[in-house]
Amino acid sequence: MPYTMDKSLIQLAREGDRKSIARCISLIENEAEGCETIISSMPIQSNVPLMGITGPPGAGKSTLVDALVESYVAEGKKVAVLCVDPSSPLNQGALLGDRIRMNRWYDNPAVYIRSLATRGSLGGLHPATKHIASFLKGCGFDLVLLETVGVGQSEVEIARLADVCVLVLVPEAGDEIQFMKAGLMEVADIFVVNKSDRPGASFFASQLKKMTHSAAGNIAPATVLATVANNGKGIDQLKESIATFLNNKKQHNGRNDP
Ligand SMILES: Nc1nc2c(ncn2[C@@H]2O[C@H](COP(=O)(O)OP(=O)(O)OP(=O)(O)O)[C@@H](O)[C@H]2O)c(=O)[nH]1
Numbered sequence: 297m298p299y300t301m302d303k304s305l306i307q308l309a310r311e312g313d314r315k316s317i318a319r320c321i322s323l324i325e326n327e328a329e330g331c332e333t334i335i336s337s338m339p340i341q342s343n344v345p346l347m348g349i350t351g352p353p354g355a356g357k358s359t360l361v362d363a364l365v366e367s368y369v370a371e372g373k374k375v376a377v378l379c380v381d382p383s384s385p386l387n388q389g390a391l392l393g394d395r396i397r398m399n400r401w402y403d404n405p406a407v408y409i410r411s412l413a414t415r416g417s418l419g420g421l422h423p424a425t426k427h428i429a430s431f432l433k434g435c436g437f438d439l440v441l442l443e444t445v446g447v448g449q450s451e452v453e454i455a456r457l458a459d460v461c462v463l464v465l466v467p468e469a470g471d472e473i474q475f476m477k478a479g480l481m482e483v484a485d486i487f488v489v490n491k492s493d494r495p496g497a498s499f500f501a502s503q504l505k506k507m508t509h510s511a512a513g514n515i516a517p518a519t520v521l522a523t524v525a526n527n528g529k530g531i532d533q534l535k536e537s538i539a540t541f542l543n544n545k546k547q548h549n550g551r552n553d554p
C-alpha cells in the first residue's frame with residue numbers, strides 16, 4: 297500500500313495540511329483499505345458550499361473557475377478546486393490544460409487544486425467524487441469548486457451533489473438549444489453564457505431566459521448571465537448570483553426543517 301493511514305493523518309488534513317489532504321484523497325480515490333474511516337470522520341452537515349461548474353468541453357469552465365478563485369482569494373477566502381473529467385479515460389489533455397491555466401495557484405496557501413483521473417462505469421462521475429468533495433468541505437476551506445465536463449449523466453450527478461450548479465454554455469450553443477439534452481434545463485441553478493465577446497451571445501442569452509421562464513412555472517426561474525471568463529467580465533455578477541441562490545436555498549431549507 298503506497299500510503300499509511302492513521303488518526304493524525306485525518307487530523308492534519310482537517311487542519312488544512314496539503315500533503316495529508318492529498319494522501320486522504322488518494323486513499324478515497326483508490327478505495328484503499330481504511331478509507332471509510334476518512335469518509336466517516338468528516339462532518340455530514342457543513343456550511344461550506346460546494347459549487348458545481350459544468351458544461352460542454354471547451355466552454356471555458358477552467359477559465360471561469362480560475363477567475364472565481366482569483367476573486368474569492370482576493371476576498372481572503374480559502375478555496376479548494378476539484379477537477380473531474382469523465383470524458384477522457386486517460387485524462388491527459390484536460391489535466392494538462394488545467395495545470396497550465398491554474399499553475400499560478402499551486403504555491404498559494406489559500407488555494408488547493410486536485411484533478412481526479414478516474415471515471416464512473418456509466419460515463420458519469422466516479423463514485424469517489426462525492427466522498428472527496430465532502431471530504432474537502434471538512435478541510436478548512438471556505439468553499440469548494442467542482443469542475444466537470446458535461447458528458448453522459450455527469451451534469452445530473454453534479455446537480456445532485458453540488459449546493460449550487462452553474463451550467464456554462466457558449467453563444468454557438470444557441471443553434472442547438474432546442475436539442476439540448478433532456479433534463480439539462482432542470483440541472484442548472486445558474487446558466488452562464490460564456491465567451492459572450494463572440495457574436496450571438498445576447499440573442500442566445502435572451503432565448504435561454506425565455507426557456508428558463510417557461511420551465512420554471514410558479515417557482516423563480518434560473519438566472520441567466522453573460523461572462524467573458526478570460527477578462528473577468530461578469531464574474532462579480534456570477535458570484536452575486538451564486539451567493540443569492542445559496543442564501544435563498546438556506547432560508548428555504550430552514551423553513552422546511554421540522
Ligand atoms: N473568446 C473567449 N475565449 C474564452 C473565454 N473563456 C475561455 N476562453 C478560451 O476557451 C478555451 C477553452 O477554455 P477552458 O477554460 O479550458 O475550457 P473548459 O471548459 O475548461 O475545457 P475542458 O475542461 O477541456 O472541457 C481557452 O482557449 C480559453 O482561453 C471567453 O470568455 N471568451
Ligand SMILES: [Mg+2]
Pocket residue numbers: 357358359390393394443
Ligand atoms: Mg477545463
